[in-house]
Amino acid sequence: MFLQRRMAEPYKIKSVELINVLNEQEREAALIEGGYNTFLIRSDQVYIDLLTDSGTSAMSDLQWAALQRGDEAYAGSKSWYRLEHAVQEIYGYRHVIPTHQGRGAENLLSQLKIHPGDYVPGNMYFTTTRAHQELNGGTFVDIIIDEAHDPQAELPFKGNVDLVKLENLIQKVGADKIPYVSVAVTVNLAGGQPVSMQNLRDVYALCQKHSIPVMFDATRCVENAYFIKEREVGYERVPVKDILKEMMSYSDGCTMSGKKDCLVNIGGFLAMNDDDLYTRARELVVLYEGMPSYGGMAGRDMEAMAQGIYEAVDDLYIAHRINQVRYLGDQLINAGVPVVRPIGGHAVFLEARAFLPHLDQEQFPAQALAAALYLDSGVRSMERGIVSSGRNKVTGENNHPKLELVRLTIPRRVYTDNHMDVVADSVISLYEKRDKISGLEMVYEPPTLRFFNARFEPLAANGRLIQD
Numbered sequence: 298m299f300l301q302r303r304m305a306e307p308y309k310i311k312s313v314e315l316i317n318v319l320n321e322q323e324r325e326a327a328l329i330e331g332g333y334n335t336f337l338i339r340s341d342q343v344y345i346d347l348l349t350d351s352g353t354s355a356m357s358d359l360q361w362a363a364l365q366r367g368d369e370a371y372a373g374s375k376s377w378y379r380l381e382h383a384v385q386e387i388y389g390y391r392h393v394i395p396t397h398q399g400r401g402a403e404n405l406l407s408q409l410k411i412h413p414g415d416y417v418p419g420n421m422y423f424t425t426t427r428a429h430q431e432l433n434g435g436t437f438v439d440i441i442i443d444e445a446h447d448p449q450a451e452l453p454f455k456g457n458v459d460l461v462k463l464e465n466l467i468q469k470v471g472a473d474k475i476p477y478v479s480v481a482v483t484v485n486l487a488g489g490q491p492v493s494m495q496n497l498r499d500v501y502a503l504c505q506k507h508s509i510p511v512m513f514d515a516t517r518c519v520e521n522a523y524f525i526k527e528r529e530v531g532y533e534r535v536p537v538k539d540i541l542k543e544m545m546s547y548s549d550g551c552t553m554s555g556k557k558d559c560l561v562n563i564g565g566f567l568a569m570n571d572d573d574l575y576t577r578a579r580e581l582v583v584l585y586e587g588m589p590s591y592g593g594m595a596g597r598d599m600e601a602m603a604q605g606i607y608e609a610v611d612d613l614y615i616a617h618r619i620n621q622v623r624y625l626g627d628q629l630i631n632a633g634v635p636v637v638r639p640i641g642g643h644a645v646f647l648e649a650r651a652f653l654p655h656l657d658q659e660q661f662p663a664q665a666l667a668a669a670l671y672l673d674s675g676v677r678s679m680e681r682g683i684v685s686s687g688r689n690k691v692t693g694e695n696n697h698p699k700l701e702l703v704r705l706t707i708p709r710r711v712y713t714d715n716h717m718d719v720v721a722d723s724v725i726s727l728y729e730k731r732d733k734i735s736g737l738e739m740v741y742e743p744p745t746l747r748f749f750n751a752r753f754e755p756l757a758a759n760g761r762l763i764q765d
């Protein structure tokens with residue numbers, strides 16, 4: 298019988314960070330103290346932290362060594378030239394503007410390109426990206442394929458742009474009202490779903506026909522490249538590095554949160570091929586981030602990011618990364634736990650409404666499930682549902698998003714597959730007693746971005762989140 302060989306983490310551990318493991322009583326106290334909101338729990342009260350994959354990567358020995366090379370010169374730092382070169386070589390863009398993180402790049406791009414009354418099409422929104430577009434008078438238009446909004450639709454490239462939706466928008470508002478098309482590779486809020494090479498090629502061709510630039514949100518672009526290798530005919534034997542280069546060639550520039558696929562704790566960039574846009578970005582970056590030769594980063598951070606850019610496109614690294622996320626997801630699928638399908642690149646998303654069908658969306662099922670998971674095992678996750686969506690600005694009613702999710706986001710190179718087993722055991726045991734999980738009431742609601750600071754209490758008469 299052919300036995301598929303198992304794959305271990307393609308790294309070994311040189312330095313460890315000790316974890317504080319609380320008992321159940323201590324976890325319950327921490328949860329009450331934090332108002333049943335995982336954002337309000339201290340990290341030393343968390344056993345396995347799956348709040349985000351952003352800035353939570355473990356750096357390699359070579360990255361730590363690179364910190365020592367950091368050139369902290371205010372202007373013309375050697376470290377900057379190394380970072381610029383890494384982006385040019387691996388991503389293929391001509392010009393690079395460093396920023397402190399992804400949203401810094403989004404701010405510059407939105408200010409430089411968007412005018413009031415413009416429309417910015419994108420394959421599903423991301424919070425900060427859309428906020429910057431709106432701040433500059435733009436209107437976000439969702440052009441992702443319909444299936445992306447269906448958590449059970451099994452498609453290899455569920456992040457794809459619907460070309461008909463894009464074409465219709467161009468016909469309706471005119472190309473001159475579209476400063477650029479924003480394409481995220483992969484799509485975070487759809488479940489970390491990738492975009493196919495063919496779709497990227499087609500979007501670029503359509504946009505070129507109408508002289509509309511294409512700007513990628515490249516935050517998790519290496520993960521997208523791996524999915525192309527795995528799923529798209531003709532790419533099985535192509536190195537991820539080459540796939541990435543081809544992907545990026547179907548765009549005119551990108552914003553990047555280095556905190557994800559550049560394997561660093563802080564940093565980002567805006568890249569582009571257009572000389573005029575570059576000149577204007579060099580002027581604007583000074584106002585918000587700093588000189589164009591550091592853009593909000595220390596020289597040592599730029600060194601770590603340059604090194605991370607090369608490490609991230611290693612085939613073995615990225616294969617393990619994606620497969621570790623899937624390893625967790627598959628355990629949940631096999632146990633019948635409702636999750637967003639297929640498993641995406643950076644996270645497993647629990648479908649809270651199917652998990653807790655006895656709760657109304659106004660009883661915050663995803664928030665309750667995230668709190669219950671912490672109570673059960675000290676695993677921290679993130680609500681991505683009705684709490685995160687906020688209220689309608691006009692009516693004041695809660696928005697009711699179709700997707701009511703709990704995100705189990707896997708940091709890069711931080712946890713072993715054993716940690717994934719612990720998470721799976723906890724989720725599965727909660728699923729077995731799902732009818733014992735109570736809904737929540739929001740007892741404090743901040744006016745903006747409420748999910749960060751909102752406080753909750755269980756609705757159950759005895760005040761307990763999980764009934765005995």
Ligand code: F0G
Nearest residue numbers: 349351398399400423425485516554556
């Ligand atoms: N674009 C995407 C798709 C993101 O996921 C993020 C951040 C950003 C842009 C902004 O980058 O944080 O460096 O300013 N996502 C984090 C998350 C916060 O947890 O998903 P940033």
